[in-house]
Each structure stands twice: as C-alpha cells, then as structure tokens.
Amino acid sequence: MIRVRGLRKHFGDAHILKGIDFEVPPRTVLGIIGASGSGKSTLLRCLNGLETIDGGTIECDDVRLEAGISHADYRKRVRALRLKVGTVFQHFYLFPHLSVLGNIVEAPVHVLRTPRKTAETEAYELLESVGLRVAARRYPGSLSGGEQQRVAIARALAMHPALLLLDEPTSALDPRRINSLRALLRTFVDRGHTMIIISHSMGFLGGVADHILFLDAGLVVEHGPAEQVLNSPQDQRTKEFLEQGGVD
Numbered sequence: 730m731i732r733v734r735g736l737r738k739h740f741g742d743a744h745i746l747k748g749i750d751f752e753v754p755p756r757t758v759l760g761i762i763g764a765s766g767s768g769k770s771t772l773l774r775c776l777n778g779l780e781t782i783d784g785g786t787i788e789c790d791d792v793r794l795e796a797g798i799s800h801a802d803y804r805k806r807v808r809a810l811r812l813k814v815g816t817v818f819q820h821f822y823l824f825p826h827l828s829v830l831g832n833i834v835e836a837p838v839h840v841l842r843t844p845r846k847t848a849e850t851e852a853y854e855l856l857e858s859v860g861l862r863v864a865a866r867r868y869p870g871s872l873s874g875g876e877q878q879r880v881a882i883a884r885a886l887a888m889h890p891a892l893l894l895l896d897e898p899t900s901a902l903d904p905r906r907i908n909s910l911r912a913l914l915r916t917f918v919d920r921g922h923t924m925i926i927i928s929h930s931m932g933f934l935g936g937v938a939d940h941i942l943f944l945d946a947g948l949v950v951e952h953g954p955a956e957q958v959l960n961s962p963q964d965q966r967t968k969e970f971l972e973q974g975g976v977d
Contacts, residue, residue: 737784747947760938767944778807815885823869830865855883875906
C-alpha cells in the first residue's frame with residue numbers, strides 16, 4: 730500500500746504541492762493527470778526521494794518519509810525508499826557504455842548485492858517478458874526509442890520495487906507501440922506490481938489505470954475510478970481539462 734498524507738512542497742515562495750492525499754492499493758495503477766505546472770512532476774520526484782518534502786508523509790510498505798525529521802534520518806529513509814520505488818523517466822537515462830544486460834544487472838549487483846549470475850538470470854527473464862531477450866548484448870544507442878523504454882522498465886523491475894513510477898511513458902511512441910506498452914504494463918500489474926503513471930494521454934490511461942487523480946495548482950481536484958473520472962468527472966475543472974483534450 731502506498732499512502733500519501735498532507736504532502737507539501739515549495740520552492741521559496743512558490744508552493745507547488747499544497748497538501749496532497751491519496752492511496753494506491755497493491756496491484757493497481759494510479760494515473761495522474763493535470764496541466765503543465767499543476768505539480769505532477771514535483772509529486773513524482775517527491776515519491777522517489779529526489780525532492781525533499783516540506784510537509785506531510787509518504788509511506789511505502791514499511792518506509793515512512795516525513796517532513797521535520799533530522800537531515801541524517803531523512804537521507805537514511807530516502808535510501809530505504811529508493812529500494813522500494815523504481816522510476817522510469819521520460820528520457821530513460823540508460824548507461825550508453827553498458828550493454829542492455831549490463832544496464833539491467835548494474836543496480837541489483839552493486840546495490841542489492843545480488844550475485845551476478847543470479848542477476849543475469851533474472852535480467853534475461855525480464856528481457857523475455859518485454860520481448861527483448863535477443864537484444865541483451867546490444868547497446869542502448871542501437872535501440873529504437875520504444876526498445877530503450879522497455880529496457881528501462883526491465884531495469885527498474887530488476888530491483889523488485891514495491892512501486893513503479895512512470896513519467897510520460899507514451900511521449901515518444903507511435904499508436905502501435907502505445908497499445909503494446911499498455912498490454913505490457915497490465916501484465917506486470919497482474920503479476921503483483923503497483924504503478925503510478927503520469928501521462929497526458931487520456932486514451933492510454935483509460936486502458937491501463939484503475940484510478941485517476943487530477944491535480945490542479947498543487948491540489949487534488951478529483952480522484953476516483955478511471956472510467957468515472959475520465960467519462961463522468963464531477964468537478965468543473967476536471968471537465969474543462971478533459972474537454973481541452975487533456976493537453977498540457
């Protein structure tokens with residue numbers, strides 16, 4: 730279970746997140762939508778510990794990140810949180826000097842201290858699941874954008890995260906690849922993973938998300954089942970956003 734309570738984040742006088750509350754049950758997908766500047770990316774960066782929170786709490790399994798504790802304790806909890814939370818960034822950030830296999834085994838071997846042979850066996854299984862086993866010895870520069878994205882997903886899953894965050898996963902994909910990604914992610918959810926996806930694509934989220942959270946000006950405006958929020962929103966701000974196509 731992922732729980733966020735009263736989450737606040739500000740940069741100087743700019744208050745970006747103004748008291749965010751939500752939960753994500755295990756084996757479900759939460760889609761987060763909102764216009765540019767609504768706080769989506771800042772929220773994601775708080776959830777994986779890349780930004781220090783200024784108020785509230787983030788709980789992921791047995792890790793509780795909260796504002797107001799000592800710097801040393803906060804950093805210790807962030808390290809624990811990052812073992813629970815995997816992130817697939819919009820630009821993937823694969824290591825260009827490592828093969829696909831090397832990219833996937835790097836963190837399990839050096840962070841989790843997984844024996845290399847075990848890590849490689851799991852990496853091949855993950856590559857099989859994303860349809861890229863034959864690309865194990867290739868390098869990121871030889872892969873298409875869609876292939877790099879699938880490697881990034883496999884790399885994140887290799888750390889066995891309790892929560893997987895995806896930032897605009899459809900931004901560089903054509904419609905055929907978007908459908909493939911949707912099916913792939915639902916497969917991993919069925920296997921027990923929990924996900925939070927930030928996306929501007931309402932069609933994509935409608936087919937993959939169980940729940941939708943709409944952010945506006947740093948506040949949760951609407952949060953509910955995906956079909957209800959996307960097709961019958963209750964708040965006027967959500968209606969206006971969706972009528973505009975959900976475009977940032």
